[in-house]
Amino acid sequence: MSASSPSLDYRRIAAEITARHGICVKPDDPLMAAATLLELVLEDSGKKFTTELQAVLRQFAAAAERIQARSGAALAQELKEATAALRREMDGEAHSTSVETRGPTSIRQPAPKQVVWQWLAAGWISAALLFICGFLAGWISRSC
Secondary structure (H helix, E strand, C coil), rough: CCCCCCCCCCHHHHHHHHHHCCCCCCCCHHHHHHHHHHHHHHHHHHHHHHHHHHHHHHHHHHHHHHHHHHHHHHHHHHHHHHHHHHHHHHHHHCCCCCCCCCCCCCCCCHHHHHHHHHHHHHHHHHHHHHHHHHHHHHHHHHCC
16 A cells, blocks of 8 residues: 555554454454555546546547637538628628608618618627537536
8 A cells, every 4th residue: 555545543443343244353463464455456446437437538639629719610610601791792782772762651771781781790799609608518528
């Protein structure tokens, strides 16, 4: 047993066996050798488990980073496509920015170009918020 790790309290174990089972066991009993053996096996198993758990956590963090990068690339592509579609739509409607009214009771509607810009701004803001949420989720899962 290494000097840095805490050893079993053989006196406490012997007292507990005597109290629970009525069997008189002394700290120098051969049964304590089995307790030492179990301690060493558990210590070794714990080290192996910790090593494997750390490897799995590293794999999980790498997978989370890959997912974050893929989702960021997909989001950027979607934004490019949406921006291109909006620009095509704006270019097509640029010549028809006049607003028609139906009479004295009709409500004045914003020009189509203005509406497109509002939707474009809303889309960019939504995309930025989604990206920030993804970044925070990756950061939080990485720090655990």
